[in-house]
Amino acid sequence: MSDETPQTQAPQGKPTDDAVSVSLRDELLERVLEHDKHGAVAVALTAIRDGRIGIPDLYVRVLGPALVSIGARWQEGRTAVWEEHLASAAVRTIVEALYPEVERQRASVAAAGRSALLASPPEESHDLGLRMLADRLALAGWEVYYLGPDTPADELIAAVRTLEVEALILSSSTHYHRLRMRELVTTLAEALPDVRVWVGGPGFVGVDDEWSGAHLFDERLLDGTGRSPGDT
Numbered sequence: 001m002s003d004e005t006p007q008t009q010a011p012q013g014k015p016t017d018d019a020v021s022v023s024l025r026d027e028l029l030e031r032v033l034e035h036d037k038h039g040a041v042a043v044a045l046t047a048i049r050d051g052r053i054g055i056p057d058l059y060v061r062v063l064g065p066a067l068v069s070i071g072a073r074w075q076e077g078r079t080a081v082w083e084e085h086l087a088s089a090a091v092r093t094i095v096e097a098l099y100p101e102v103e104r105q106r107a108s109v110a111a112a113g114r115s116a117l118l119a120s121p122p123e124e125s126h127d128l129g130l131r132m133l134a135d136r137l138a139l140a141g142w143e144v145y146y147l148g149p150d151t152p153a154d155e156l157i158a159a160v161r162t163l164e165v166e167a168l169i170l171s172s173s174t175h176y177h178r179l180r181m182r183e184l185v186t187t188l189a190e191a192l193p194d195v196r197v198w199v200g201g202p203g204f205v206g207v208d209d210e211w212s213g214a215h216l217f218d219e220r221l222l223d224g225t226g227r228s229p230g231d232t
């Protein structure tokens, strides 16, 4: 966004009025369901430019729920697979278009003194939620490196060593991948004994076992109120 762009007024830590996020989500969904990517992208970018919502809220309260709604429609047979791909592509465009704005805002955020590498594990194609988490961490002052979906274990290890990050954050969107993650995390922890390996994502929602509890990333770390396993 250019320097002339009005600054986002919704502060990062303050939740946007829910009525705003619901109306933005509905507007965005309407555009996407009409296959109007241009319009969908404009809805999101205009809302940020006009300060109606902050970037974290746009991600958590608008874009995420819009995709979940598309997923539900797909399950009910009301949305075709290609339409769901079109929606994901529009959301990715929005997120990438906001990168300069994330960097601009990050420049005025105090450094958290923390660093993380984010990636989806092997064979996990879902990465949009994790990509959004990367920006949310950046806006909380973290140094972040984002690799993307389906990342082999060896590459994760090499990247962590080269980039010298303190943490590796992995996401799982399906229960199947959550189960496989256990083995992967054991491998990674052996290879990277000084690095925290955190997990999260929809695959872990509602899961309450000891292993997940020991590795789950606490999103409250983003506003400084949470602690995560292994955190000191």
Ligand code: B12
Pocket (backbone or CB within 6 Å): 059, 060, 063, 064, 065, 067, 068, 069, 070, 071, 072, 075, 084, 085, 088, 123, 124, 125, 126, 127, 128, 129, 130, 132, 133, 149, 169, 170, 171, 172, 173, 174, 175, 176, 198, 199, 200, 201, 202, 217, 218, 219
């Ligand atoms: C888009 C999408 C896809 C896209 C992914 C695009 C991409 N690059 O991300 C594509 C087409 C690739 C895809 C593929 C598949 N998908 Co899909 N997909 C979806 C859909 C519609 C939206 C997912 C999404 O992006 N949500 C929006 C993001 C922003 O939300 P999020 O991921 O929850 O992330 C938020 C938080 O969870 C959090 N977060 C995310 N990760 C992490 C990590 C940490 C550490 C933390 C702290 C937080 C965090 O941050 C985000 C912001 O708040 C969902 C529907 C749904 N109900 O979610 C199905 C869904 C996830 N998919 C599903 C399935 C089954 C599949 C396939 C197996 C389908 C198939 N038969 O091929 C494949 C999987 C292929 C593979 N090997 O991984 C199922 C999973 C069922 C389950 N519970 O196990 C779902 C739920 C659809 C359904 N209703 O059945 N999918």
